Amino acid sequence: MSAPKIRLDSVSKSFGGSVVAVDKLSLDIRDGEFLAIVGPSGCGKTTVLNMLAGLEPATSGTMALNGKPIEGPGAERGVMFQDYALFPWRTVRGNVEFGLVYGPAGNGLSPAERTERVERTIEMVGLKGSQDKYPHQLSGGMRQRVALARLMASEPEILLMDEPLAALDAQTRVILQDELLRIWGQDRPASERRTVVFITHAIDEAVFLADRVAVLSSHPGRLKQIVDIDLPRPRGDATRRSGDFARLCQSIWELIREEAYRATMN
Amino acid sequence: MKRMALRLVVPVLLLVGWQLLASGSAQAPRPSTVVEAAIAMLRDGDLLAGLATSLGRVFAGFAIAACVAIPLGIAMGSMPTVERNLDPLVETFRPIAALAILPLVILWLGSGSGAAIAIVAYAAFFPILINTISGVKRIEPSLMRAALTMGLKPLTRMRVVLLPAALPSILVGMRIGLGIAWTAIIAAELAVGAKSGSSGGIGQMMFVFYAYSIDLNGMVVCMIAVGIVAFALDRALRWALAITVPWSRL
Numbered sequence: 322m323s324a325p326k327i328r329l330d331s332v333s334k335s336f337g338g339s340v341v342a343v344d345k346l347s348l349d350i351r352d353g354e355f356l357a358i359v360g361p362s363g364c365g366k367t368t369v370l371n372m373l374a375g376l377e378p379a380t381s382g383t384m385a386l387n388g389k390p391i392e393g394p395g396a397e398r399g400v401m402f403q404d405y406a407l408f409p410w411r412t413v414r415g416n417v418e419f420g421l422v423y424g425p426a427g428n429g430l431s432p433a434e435r436t437e438r439v440e441r442t443i444e445m446v447g448l449k450g451s452q453d454k455y456p457h458q459l460s461g462g463m464r465q466r467v468a469l470a471r472l473m474a475s476e477p478e479i480l481l482m483d484e485p486l487a488a489l490d491a492q493t494r495v496i497l498q499d500e501l502l503r504i505w506g507q508d509r510p511a512s513e514r515r516t517v518v519f520i521t522h523a524i525d526e527a528v529f530l531a532d533r534v535a536v537l538s539s540h541p542g543r544l545k546q547i548v549d550i551d552l553p554r555p556r557g558d559a560t561r562r563s564g565d566f567a568r569l570c571q572s573i574w575e576l577i578r579e580e581a582y583r584a585t586m587n
Numbered sequence: 588m589k590r591m592a593l594r595l596v597v598p599v600l601l602l603v604g605w606q607l608l609a610s611g612s613a614q615a616p617r618p619s620t621v622v623e624a625a626i627a628m629l630r631d632g633d634l635l636a637g638l639a640t641s642l643g644r645v646f647a648g649f650a651i652a653a654c655v656a657i658p659l660g661i662a663m664g665s666m667p668t669v670e671r672n673l674d675p676l677v678e679t680f681r682p683i684a685a686l687a688i689l690p691l692v693i694l695w696l697g698s699g700s701g702a703a704i705a706i707v708a709y710a711a712f713f714p715i716l717i718n719t720i721s722g723v724k725r726i727e728p729s730l731m732r733a734a735l736t737m738g739l740k741p742l743t744r745m746r747v748v749l750l751p752a753a754l755p756s757i758l759v760g761m762r763i764g765l766g767i768a769w770t771a772i773i774a775a776e777l778a779v780g781a782k783s784g785s786s787g788g789i790g791q792m793m794f795v796f797y798a799y800s801i802d803l804n805g806m807v808v809c810m811i812a813v814g815i816v817a818f819a820l821d822r823a824l825r826w827a828l829a830i831t832v833p834w835s836r837l
Contacts, residue, residue: 394738
């Protein structure tokens with residue numbers, strides 16, 4: 322077993338001294354794995370992601386990437402935000418190339434190489450032909466693709482995704498789940514895949530996408546259990562219909578059902 | 588065609604009403620006499636020269652205001668310490684009308700272009716500043732966070748995220764500021780005109796009509812010209828807004 326890509330050791334986060342959002346979370350994230358984090362609302366999922374991104378410091382505990390402490394944002398950790406955070410004044414192409422043009426991700430690339438990578442990424446997410454449109458001219462699903470392309474174009478080591486599919490309708494979600502796995506590289510050997518930390522509140526989405534699902538409990542956010550998802554890859558519609566898939570969803574649901582009910586009642 | 592005709596209904600009614608009301612008095616300016624006066628003033632070039640002088644001052648004062656208000660607004664909008672320290676000062680000066688500082692300005696800068704430009708700069712400064720501050724503060728936090736996670740350096744972040752994100756609001760401030768600047772210049776020139784050593788400009792022209800020749804037709808021509816220029820300025824800025832920030836629905 323190789324050293325973890327990211328190690329969270331007893332990480333806690335409290336706001337205003339009293340509200341504990343995350344409580345003593347310890348978690349190893351492996352190189353190249355797709356890790357999903359699920360939990361009822363209020364379990365601090367987004368807080369965990371923001372801490373990994375370096376956007377919020379931990380109140381206590383340590384976080385390390387490749388053995389080095391995480392002390393702030395870095396271009397090696399790309400983030401896809403829940404609201405996509407697209408720049409409205411930039412076209413699809415302008416958004417996708419952003420990190421390469423203005424950030425360190427483009428260092429060492431010639432303009433021609435940069436253009437080539439931007440065009441290839443746009444094609445990969447199925448936005449060819451829409452390069453010159455502005456975000457406000459796009460549907461929700463297309464905006465989501467732009468955000469994904471912007472994330473992929475910079476080729477970060479780690480992809481941090483905060484409920485990226487939450488705002489989409491059911492059909493678009495299913496299609497984009499398939500595409501996400503394709504882009505992540507589920508057809509390629511595990512050593513060529515990037516590490517993904519994927520936050521979601523949808524259990525079926527977590528089971529369909531992930532190698533492992535970390536289940537958090539809420540108030541305060543604690544790690545309840547890590548569930549290995551041993552469904553074979555590549556996954557697709559057959560996976561969604563399989564009995565194993567349903568059983569895994571059911572067992573995770575049972576882990577969080579009680580709290581989810583309680584959260585709804587309050 | 589039909590829409591154009593509909594738009595003309597109100598102006599035509601106003602003109603007819605004006606002509607009818609004014610026909611009772613010999614001195615009252617009528618549409619017909621005003622048009623005559625306007626043609627004469629256009630022919631001898633006085634009207635356009637006056638407008639050009641005033642516009643030149645407005646643009647100079649407006650440019651000064653924008654150059655100070657935009658950087659200051661960005662600093663106040665993005666740095667809470669700067670805002671806490673400067674906000675009381677800004678809010679104390681903001682309610683003081685541009686005309687209220689006129690006596691002081693004339694005392695310091697005389698009654699020429701310098702004073703007029705200073706008044707305009709003062710008047711245009713506040714709307715630009717306030718809108719820049721609110722534009723910077725209302726930036727979607729995730730946009731700045733996205734730039735952070737992509738590893739942008741602070742100055743690059745300011746240039747390629749903060750500035751374009753706040754630009755629609757800054758431009759709205761400039762549009763309001765330019766409108767206020769144009770009202771302020773007329774008032775300033777009217778007031779400056781009262782002093783000896785005239786300074787030109789459309790406002791001063793109005794003063795001359797009022798104080799020396801009692802030419803009511805000329806005054807009305809000036810008023811209408813001021814209105815038309817204000818309308819044109821606003822349309823030009825709206826057009827510039829639509830061109831520079833096509834993503835923003837303002």
